[in-house]
Amino acid sequence: GINAEYGGGSLRELFHAGPRQAFFLIKFWVNLNTPNVDPKFTDVFFGHDNRFESTERLDLKVSTKACSFGKSVVEKTQTVTPVITDGRLIYELTKSPLCAYMVTFIYKLKDLPVPKLMNNVLENFTILQHITNNETGETLLCMACMFEVSETNESQYSIYRLVGH
Numbered sequence: 001g002i003n004a005e006y007g008g009g010s011l012r013e014l015f016h017a018g019p020r021q022a023f024f025l026i027k028f029w030v031n032l033n034t035p036n037v038d039p040k041f042t043d044v045f046f047g048h049d050n051r052f053e054s055t056e057r058l059d060l061k062v063s064t065k066a067c068s069f070g071k072s073v074v075e076k077t078q079t080v081t082p083v084i085t086d087g088r089l090i091y092e093l094t095k096s097p098l099c100a101y102m103v104t105f106i107y108k109l110k111d112l113p114v115p116k117l118m119n120n121v122l123e124n125f126t127i128l129q130h131i132t133n134n135e136t137g138e139t140l141l142c143m144a145c146m147f148e149v150s151e152t153n154e155s156q157y158s159i160y161r162l163v164g165h
Contacts, residue, residue, distance in 0.1 A: 015142075015162060019139065023142045030149060045097070048098065
């Protein structure tokens, strides 16, 4: 679920350590109505792009963790330095490949016969992306991503800021 373990702690512990305005939940409705492709076909690419902008020059540590049933199953950590574009500091991870675990997960999910079964699997699957200042470890952004199969043939998302008492 959303309070998945994260680096020996939980999302809740990270949230309480703050800064609280850096925490978001993103709900994705994914379109899995894509052609099935043989996983051995080498021209298939599974990846993602990230783009961040800042007013400060610093190196970012981007940790992306897949969690199943609240426990981490795989983590990818990358360091990003900014490029100045039109006077702005831009941090980009472009065409960052998914690991073998995630590619296999997608293929197995697509093999399920009906969206209800896919959603049962996705109820217990979360992606946590934690962006920190690489030098100080300060949290700059933390996103918990949850997924559901789209009832239409279109992918959608909603972003929510996490708040606490």
